[in-house]
Amino acid sequence: MAKKTDYFEHESLQDRDAVVDYLQALAKAIQKGEILLSDGDEKLLLQPNDLTLMSLKASTTKKSQSLRIKLTWNQKNDDEPDKEPLFIKAKKPKKSS
């Protein structure tokens, strides 16, 4: 597969038990803060943040039903350009109480 390392896609046919296994594996990985996705050639490591936007979409037609779960979070970025705090603590002695 000639996929880029910042993109991963997978599709397969599974029975109910296998789906539950996958979802549990995913839940465990989210809990741990690291989701490893790999198809053998390429691998992608996601690091879920504490704050996550969770969106669910479900639909049902005569033929089929579907459920989509999308999780989005901000990247932990250590090299953002502008991160110096704007608040400069006043150099005053602490009030004694």
Added chain:
Amino acid sequence: MNKLFPEIYESLRFLLIDLQKQLLALIEGIRDADPDSFKKSLSRTAYIENAHLSLLNRAYRTIQNSSGDYRAEIQGYEHVSYSLISLSRQLETVSYQLQRNDPLKNLQKRRVLAALQDLYNGLELIEPAIESDDLTLSIDICQLQARIEKACSQQLKRYQQKLQEKYEDDLIQSSFVVKDIQYMAKTLLKVGEGVISGKLGQFIEIDSYQKLEATLSEMDFDLAEQQIHIHPMGETKSGCTISGVASASEAQDEVLAIFKEGQKKKLLEEKIGIETWHEKFPGIAPEVYSYQKQGDKAALLFEYLTGQTFDKLLLDNRKVLQDGLNCLFSTLTEIWQATEQEKRMPTSFMSQLQKRLSSIYAVHPEFNLKGLQIGDAKQPSLEKLIKQAAKLEEKLQPAKAVYIHGDFNVDNILFDVIKCEINFIDLHRSEYQDYSQDLSVLMVSFYRLKQYDPKIRQRIRLSMQAIYDFGADYAEQNNDNDYALRMALGLARSFISSTRFVLDKEHARSMLYKGRFLLEHLSQIDKQEYKNYQLPKELFRD
């Protein structure tokens, strides 16, 4: 209309000529009881409509082609033309009525003719008023309305008395005609306002004009002689209009004062707010030059403060923003120390939010959900979360009350870079309260700005963080233990309630989610965990 636009003015003159003919024919019809005159009057309407359309076309072209900013002047012409066209339609109605009926014998011609003559005189004044260097004639046009109005009401009263004695069809018809003339006088008033607006460069109603005039004469300026130039500066959420008043003689358009006009209740609150600030912390609020009231409206003229609001500072360079914020922080510390009360004031963030829900749902109906269920997991409705959080709010230790701004938005705080000085404006809601009220409102007013450039968003995040940290520092020094929790509630309140001002769906949703997140988060903590509560700073990110 300081600058005449010959093309537009020409159309207006054609319109006026035909309108005067229309009115004159009506007068003759009534005077001589001559049906042909009414027909003649009616025949003018097509010409008048044409002249109106030609004026609008020319105005449109002029706006497109003009390099200078003459929009207000040109709109003045349009306003006059629209008013004249509606005057023409009112004349048309009267002619129709009189043409097909015979109400003339009861019409008390003398008085009706006198009123119509006043109307005619008003029309005759329009050209000289436009060409004149001052506003006296335009004001005369407006004042004719009062005269006609008075004559008509007296006449209508007489008809009513007669009608009570005896019902007559003719009397009813005559009343209609007089009523129509009364309406026409109102239209004449609009014409006068249009001319004044064009000359002043801003739309202004005669009531406001008179208030402004009275106010300025206290400062030795004469509005009618156009020593003053006023320009619109915006509108507030409470429906007040704000204008800058500048001296026309100054080489540079230096603003002398701010003129704010609107509901008496709001402006009186503002005036009291400003005066109270002068007492509590002199120098932070603008000086009031004058206050005028009339009926349920009022006008306030106050000092124009130099400096930039924080929504502008955000776009300036980083250093200026940083200086502004830190100047604000030291000013706030001084204010809070100077005004601190022994009395502790509990917050009421959740009840404030509860009260806002209906207006939030009016803007975003999709926010009104009854609760969510996914399998065994349940999420309470917003109403329920608010109730739970209100219980927590009651248990928190309030801070000592300080005098707060009360509507602490980014655009209500001015920072003067040169003087390194902070000023407050829009002070109608100032009171003794918890300082977390002002800080949480300020943080969210940064967040909800319609600035989507990533660089600016990052500055917004840093500004919010800085405000929060400043407050935390103050709280620590003043042994205020529940600062983080009260701020979480205040922020949740502001994030959710401010969505009613945010029409961008994605932006509004992200604010709702943040607010809800805080409330859910708070509902899950125990009392033992209160003192270790940390606000998730990630929330300041988009």
